[in-house]
Amino acid sequence: MIAGTRRVFVRWITGVFAALWAGMASYPFFRYLISGTKKKQAGEELVTSISLGSSEEFLPGASKNFKFGSAPALLVRSEDGAFHAYNAICTHLGCTVQYNEEKKNIWCACHGGVYDTASGKNLAGPPPKPLKALNVEVKEGEIIVSRA
Amino acid sequence: MSLTSSDNKFYSWLDDRVGVSGFIKAAEKKEVPVHKQSMWYYMGGIAMVLLAIQGLTGILLMVYYVPEISSAHSSVLFINTQIEFGWFVRSLHSWAANILIFILFVHMFSAYFMKAYRKPREVTWFSGMALLGICFAFGFTGYLLPWDEIAFFATKIGLDIAGKTPFIGGVIADLLRGGAEIGQGTISRFFLIHVILLPIALFAVAGLHLLLVQLHGMSEPESFKKAKKKKYEKFFPDFLVKDFMVWLFFFNLVAGIVALFPWGLGPEADPFAPAPAGIKPEWYFLAMFQFLKLLPPHIGPFEGEILGIAFFGVLALVLFVAPFIDTGKSKAVSKFFDVYGILFTIGFVGFTVWGMLD
Ligand code: HEM
Ligand code: FES
Numbered sequence: 001m002i003a004g005t006r007r008v009f010v011r012w013i014t015g016v017f018a019a020l021w022a023g024m025a026s027y028p029f030f031r032y033l034i035s036g037t038k039k040k041q042a043g044e045e046l047v048t049s050i051s052l053g054s055s056e057e058f059l060p061g062a063s064k065n066f067k068f069g070s071a072p073a074l075l076v077r078s079e080d081g082a083f084h085a086y087n088a089i090c091t092h093l094g095c096t097v098q099y100n101e102e103k104k105n106i107w108c109a110c111h112g113g114v115y116d117t118a119s120g121k122n123l124a125g126p127p128p129k130p131l132k133a134l135n136v137e138v139k140e141g142e143i144i145v146s147r148a
Numbered sequence: 149m150s151l152t153s154s155d156n157k158f159y160s161w162l163d164d165r166v167g168v169s170g171f172i173k174a175a176e177k178k179e180v181p182v183h184k185q186s187m188w189y190y191m192g193g194i195a196m197v198l199l200a201i202q203g204l205t206g207i208l209l210m211v212y213y214v215p216e217i218s219s220a221h222s223s224v225l226f227i228n229t230q231i232e233f234g235w236f237v238r239s240l241h242s243w244a245a246n247i248l249i250f251i252l253f254v255h256m257f258s259a260y261f262m263k264a265y266r267k268p269r270e271v272t273w274f275s276g277m278a279l280l281g282i283c284f285a286f287g288f289t290g291y292l293l294p295w296d297e298i299a300f301f302a303t304k305i306g307l308d309i310a311g312k313t314p315f316i317g318g319v320i321a322d323l324l325r326g327g328a329e330i331g332q333g334t335i336s337r338f339f340l341i342h343v344i345l346l347p348i349a350l351f352a353v354a355g356l357h358l359l360l361v362q363l364h365g366m367s368e369p370e371s372f373k374k375a376k377k378k379k380y381e382k383f384f385p386d387f388l389v390k391d392f393m394v395w396l397f398f399f400n401l402v403a404g405i406v407a408l409f410p411w412g413l414g415p416e417a418d419p420f421a422p423a424p425a426g427i428k429p430e431w432y433f434l435a436m437f438q439f440l441k442l443l444p445p446h447i448g449p450f451e452g453e454i455l456g457i458a459f460f461g462v463l464a465l466v467l468f469v470a471p472f473i474d475t476g477k478s479k480a481v482s483k484f485f486d487v488y489g490i491l492f493t494i495g496f497v498g499f500t501v502w503g504m505l506d
Contacts (some may be wrong), residue, residue: 033323034322035332036326036327036333037322037323037326037328065420065422067420067423068332070328071329071330072421072422073373074422083390093305095301095304095305095423095427096301096304096419096420097419097420098276099422107424108423109422109423109424109425109427110427111440112441117469121447126440126441126444126452126453127445128445128446128451
């Protein structure tokens with residue numbers, strides 16, 4: 001009986017130490033693989049604001065997909081003349097959204113998600129959340145987009 | 149000395165050292181049941197031939213392919229347009245990959261409906277499912293490598309789905325993506341998974357699978373077991389000759405398809421351009437794609453997506469555990485799995501066709 005419990009105990013302790021050892025041994029390799037995903041890659045810079053040219057030339061109804069830092073973004077000028085900019089990453093499964101001129105809303109080609117142009121709110125299709133908005137200002141006739 | 153006797157000398161020399169006669173005896177003893185469903189016994193062998201094509205053409209593609217973000221697309225274009233028979237080698241690799249997945253579905257469901265997963269072939273079944281998983285992973289990682297528009301968005305969606313797995317999803321997606329956005333990190337990681345990790349895994353699991361098939365022999369469907377007169381044929385050489393003919397036919401079929409419909413290449417991926425209209429995944433993901441499109445953004449407190457994916461997980465799990473539950477002791481359970489398999493097939497085919505037409 002005593003021998004039995006001792007055997008169980010020893011087996012248990014061996015298991016615990018084996019698991020600890022396995023965790024310890026794999027930790028460096030896990031860090032090796034994951035840390036590269038958090039560092040900035042060569043040529044990647046943190047962008048806080050970007051100029052998109054003259055507001056005069058960007059007529060109501062026009063839109064533009066552009067690069068904001070390392071992420072895609074979208075600028076739309078609605079018919080009322082107001083500028084709207086968003087992170088162009090669909091909140092559904094991450095495709096890049098675009099402006100639909102005919103329907104005057106923002107649209108994702110992957111599964112047909114639809115967003116409101118003025119607010120970025122998800123209107124139809126599978127997206128669960130609104131688009132992330134960026135700030136747009138017009139300074140001396142120049143469109144400046146910056147992080148909200 | 150006659151030719152045969154010197155042959156015999158070499159043969160007996162080899163036999164003493166390698167034991168060839170043992171293999172030949174085993175091969176001669178092996179028998180294959182002959183019945184109405186015998187044609188399904190060819191599917192695994194066809195999968196093997198297609199895998200051989202994949203291995204060979206994969207090595208050839210690596211001669212010119214460059215896994216670097218600004219060269220990947222142009223190196224594939226180079227193979228397609230500048231290298232002699234480059235289009236042929238590349239199309240063979242892409243077409244055979246798709247046909248392989250199709251054949252694996254047929255192989256899996258023929259084993260399923262013949263109840264070949266029952267004792268003692270449970271581990272054969274599990275190793276088979278692992279092989280199917282490995283082949284899906286080959287497909288997913290290989291798809292990104294040409295770095296065209298559609299490859300980029302397919303990977304984006306795939307990684308976002310992986311990222312939605314509770315608890316571990318985020319880390320897994322990060323490990324695969326190799327950075328905040330899909331880019332060089334992703335190409336490097338997908339490339340080495342595709343050309344190093346998966347082939348090693350494939351060799352190990354396929355080795356086990358084939359070993360088990362030899363160990364157990366071919367399973368016999370119920371109707372055959374009950375038959376009064378059972379007909380068998382020798383595996384060596386009778387069945388093997390037919391095997392060879394089927395393989396030859398398949399190789400020619402694939403080469404013919406490739407010559408008529410060479411594989412295309414879309415425009416280079418632009419990570420900042422919107423997704424192109426009409427974008428669709430590969431046909432074997434199309435059923436899931438079409439189903440997910442139907443789901444609302446939220447079902448109760450959950451995202452529709454997560455429930456949808458959990459639902460697919462359960463559907464696949466039922467196939468996985470079939471050998472434990474459908475052991476052959478209960479007629480009702482056996483019937484249930486028949487019906488389940490039929491519904492699964494109809495659902496899969498139906499949603500795939502709908503996705504193609506949509
Ligand atoms: C890389 C993929 C695969 C290869 C190369 C392969 C190869 C083979 C071969 C050569 C055979 C013997 C001939 C035959 O029955 O067709 C076989 C049998 C078998 N395979 Fe596979 N297979 C693969 C994937 C799968 C998958 C996805 C499953 C199902 C989950 C599976 C389940 C089975 C079963 C249960 C048998 C025994 C069939 C019987 O005894 O009647 N295999 N496989
Ligand atoms: S990724 Fe945009 S709708 Fe699915």
